[in-house]
Amino acid sequence: MSMLVNQTKTLANAKVPQHASIWRNRPFLILFCSSTLLACGSKVYELALPLILYDMTQSPVAMTTMKSIEFLPNLLLAMFIGVWVDRFSKKRWSQWMVFGQMVLLFLLYGLSAAGQAQVVHYYVAGFFLMAMHYGFHNARVSMLKQVVPTPLLTSANAHFSFMSTFIEIMGPAITGFVLLLASLHAGLLITGIAYLLALVAISFLEKADAPPVQKAGFWQDLKAGWIELFRNQALWRISLLVIFLNATSGMYDAMIIFFAKDHLHLDTSTLGLVLSAAGIGGLVGSSLVASLRRRFPIGQLMGTTILLLGFSYLLMVFASSTWMLCLSLFLTGLFSTINSVCIWTFRQETTPAHLIGRISGITGSIFKLGIVFSIYGSGFMTVSFGPWAVFLAAAVGNALIFFLYRRLSLWRLA
Numbered sequence: 279m280s281m282l283v284n285q286t287k288t289l290a291n292a293k294v295p296q297h298a299s300i301w302r303n304r305p306f307l308i309l310f311c312s313s314t315l316l317a318c319g320s321k322v323y324e325l326a327l328p329l330i331l332y333d334m335t336q337s338p339v340a341m342t343t344m345k346s347i348e349f350l351p352n353l354l355l356a357m358f359i360g361v362w363v364d365r366f367s368k369k370r371w372s373q374w375m376v377f378g379q380m381v382l383l384f385l386l387y388g389l390s391a392a393g394q395a396q397v398v399h400y401y402v403a404g405f406f407l408m409a410m411h412y413g414f415h416n417a418r419v420s421m422l423k424q425v426v427p428t429p430l431l432t433s434a435n436a437h438f439s440f441m442s443t444f445i446e447i448m449g450p451a452i453t454g455f456v457l458l459l460a461s462l463h464a465g466l467l468i469t470g471i472a473y474l475l476a477l478v479a480i481s482f483l484e485k486a487d488a489p490p491v492q493k494a495g496f497w498q499d500l501k502a503g504w505i506e507l508f509r510n511q512a513l514w515r516i517s518l519l520v521i522f523l524n525a526t527s528g529m530y531d532a533m534i535i536f537f538a539k540d541h542l543h544l545d546t547s548t549l550g551l552v553l554s555a556a557g558i559g560g561l562v563g564s565s566l567v568a569s570l571r572r573r574f575p576i577g578q579l580m581g582t583t584i585l586l587l588g589f590s591y592l593l594m595v596f597a598s599s600t601w602m603l604c605l606s607l608f609l610t611g612l613f614s615t616i617n618s619v620c621i622w623t624f625r626q627e628t629t630p631a632h633l634i635g636r637i638s639g640i641t642g643s644i645f646k647l648g649i650v651f652s653i654y655g656s657g658f659m660t661v662s663f664g665p666w667a668v669f670l671a672a673a674v675g676n677a678l679i680f681f682l683y684r685r686l687s688l689w690r691l692a
């Protein structure tokens with residue numbers, strides 16, 4: 279029976295041309311609109327929570343602790359969340375994730391308005407907000423594979439990338455909006471309302487799947503995810519390479535602000551404008567990736583962007599002006615977006631629908647293994663040799679990754 283379903287879906291996908299409009303797909307529209315509401319809302323509370331804590335404590339340590347706590351769920355829980363996503367109806371799971379965040383935000387607002395909120399409340403809420411945020415993101419990736427024909431997955435992922443990048447670019451404007459509110463905790467109320475609207479939007483989504491029959495236990499399901507990843511040798515090799523790609527990217531990102539402030543002596547407002555060059559590059563990359571995917575094999579596209587990213591990093595070794603910094607940021611945003619969308623799409627295309635949550639969670643955890651160490655090491659390298667050495671190391675690292683990639687069968691992926 280499952281073979282018949284897969285054959286039917288393959289035939290349906292074959293009838294969908296790659297240039298067909300993704301906007302005619304109703305489930306995609308619902309997912310896109312609800313995700314946009316959630317992305318805007320999460321941007322508000324990501325900005326509001328550290329500001330509220332600083333207002334309460336006047337301590338920068340409290341702010342940085344808040345940001346650190348928000349990263350923990352991704353590192354610690356991603357692969358386990360993936361198992362839960364695969365064990366439940368993805369629509370219901372998404373509704374519970376959004377509902378949980380909405381309730382937390384309204385509770386935090388109520389405590390803050392009553393003057394009863396303590397620092398620990400924000401820490402605990404921040405952890406669970408980000409955990410449920412990732413829970414929804416994982417389910418969205420899974421649903422996208424089920425409701426969008428395979429030839430349109432690249433276009434669908436590109437539109438989500440465009441949306442998230444655009445909201446990132448709007449970060450300074452959103453920050454200004456938050457600061458103009460009568461009270462900072464009003465941002466929590468606004469975010470809660472945005473999540474309520476997203477919850478209503480998700481309710482219009484047709485049930486994308488039925489809860490699978492749970493014949494195995496939780497740990498057996500997690501093991502099945504690892505077995506599938508090892509079986510998919512191309513995705514496994516890509517995942518290992520992404521560890522090092524994210525490490526070089528982390529080195530570059532960690533030094534950009536230091537270089538701009540310490541060497542180019544940019545003030546804060548100018549720095550904000552300069553950093554938006556990366557976002558603009560990301561928007562351009564999101565707009566181009568679908569057409570590039572139609573013209574070039576995905577293996578060559580991923581490999582070429584790895585090498586071009588190294589060139590973008592290399593520009594910073596010789597950067598002596600703001601314009602060179604802007605060019606490097608623009609190219610980095612452009613090539614990294616194309617590379618990321620290709621990886622996301624390949625993961626969706628080559629993973630069975632009933633395992634997509636686990637594979638997304640496991641690979642998501644693997645992808646981030648090298649970032650912490652590279653960022654930590656780049657600080658020592660800067661002290662000893664200067665930021666140019668970090669940029670050179672990132673560029674050389676990408677060149678080595680490309681030469682390894684070129685020797686693997688990944689280059690020949692269609």
